Amino acid sequence: MKRPTIADIAKAAGVSTGAVSYALNNRPGVSESTRARIQDIADRLGWVPNRAARALSDGRAGAIGLVIDRPARAIGVEPYFMQLVSGIQDALADGTTSLLLQVTDNAETELTLYRRWWAERRVDGVLLVDLRADDPRVDLVTRLGLPAVIFGEPVVPDGPPCVWTDDAVAMVEVLRHLAGLGHRRVGRIAGPAEFVHTRSRSRVFLAEAERLGLAAGIINADYSAEDAGRATRQALGVGSPPSALVFDNDVMAVAALGVAQELGFAVPEDLSIVAWDDSTLCSLVRPALTAVRRPIVERGAAAVRLLLSVIEGVGGGHLRTADPVLVVRGSTGAV
Structure with a gap:
């Protein structure tokens, strides 16, 4: 099935493509009744915005990035990351921002990915996991001006905001x-x-x-x-x-x-x-x-919300989640 275009909407509405563009991008230039009619036709035709074109116009990629620097075979059996990604996706449920996920087992490759993503406007910001001592990623995202949020306790002076559990x-x-x-x-x-x-x-x-x-x-x-x-x-x-x-x-x-x-x-x-x-x-x-x-799922969702606010320029600062708790079961007992 052919993907509907702005031209298709304009034809169905009997207006110019410029009017459709004004209406769908919520810009002045059309009446509210025309805007509502165009939006209704767009919804009926199943039109969705072209993210690449929108990125060219407003400078946004509509995506955030996450690189997990672990062997892929290990990620497949590691429940922590599955829960973390679940929380991230919960916070992205409205569909306006996507998650770009990459798995690598090479630290230099991870740095290269951030440089390329930012240069190509593939992402608007990144989430950093497994912070290391003197982590080169922190210096890189700071130099690039790439918005970032760290999963981990705040130990880097003047570094990106952190979401952490004590x-x-x-x-x-x-x-x-x-x-x-x-x-x-x-x-x-x-x-x-x-x-x-x-x-x-x-x-x-x-x-x-x-x-x-x-x-x-x-x-x-x-x-x-x-x-x-x-x-x-x-x-x-x-x-x-x-x-x-x-x-x-x-x-x-x-x-x-x-x-x-x-x-x-x-x-x-x-x-x-x-x-x-x-x-x-x-x-x-x-x-x-x-x-x-x-609270792993909570951490994932909180980090996304914090990162989106940093991208918008309206947020920042570290965020501490709920404290962990010990759940006692049969594997511990008296000596």
Whole structure:
């Protein structure tokens, strides 16, 4: 079926194409009755604006960008990003702005994408995930003048606005829960050490463990099930293994549950496990996993709204979402 054009609308309405343009772009030059009649005909014909042409006229792309710098195979099984994208799409439900999503496993490629998107007017702004220490993306978007919002705590002076969840609240609650069950040796299987949120959680983990008098250790992994298995074997293979392990995502915690059982550790009798993010995975395994539940969908929607306000030049400033909570299930128990 041929896509209706402005010329088709003009013919059906008996007016000039200029009048149609005025009416559909809400500009002066036609009466309100004519504007309403043209809009009604456009709706009846199924006309939608040409975004490329509109971008040329008003300088807007009608899209925001998100690059996820992780292997594509890992994204496919990572519930966190699926929930995050769900929140983003909820905030874009009116259809006036689209999401341009790209997955890459190369940091330089990610930088190149931002340069090209901005030069080609493919996006009006971007969402940045997995902030790193001295992250080059922050400097790049600032130099380009590319509107951006960071998913993460505000640690960059004069950087883009951030949407963040206070993970320190959850980490303290986790360790107090484990200490209350009698655990004295705890381990943490953390995400990549270069991520700011990994460092922040690790710092709170060690400080609170010391305050509670717990022996604590950290092993970094890449969020995958395979690397979680390696880290779990390493943690449990020492002479006096920890009696509790805290994981930085659900995938790693589920993988660790299987590895622990293979090694002869009963959960939670010999080993307690705590997951992070509390996706459906945590309720599907047995025992069900105690987990930190974060407002991931809320974060995604809040970040989009903040970014759109930055693009419009009417907003800015950091935004803290609701605090995470600990959901206790069968994978944690008394020593």
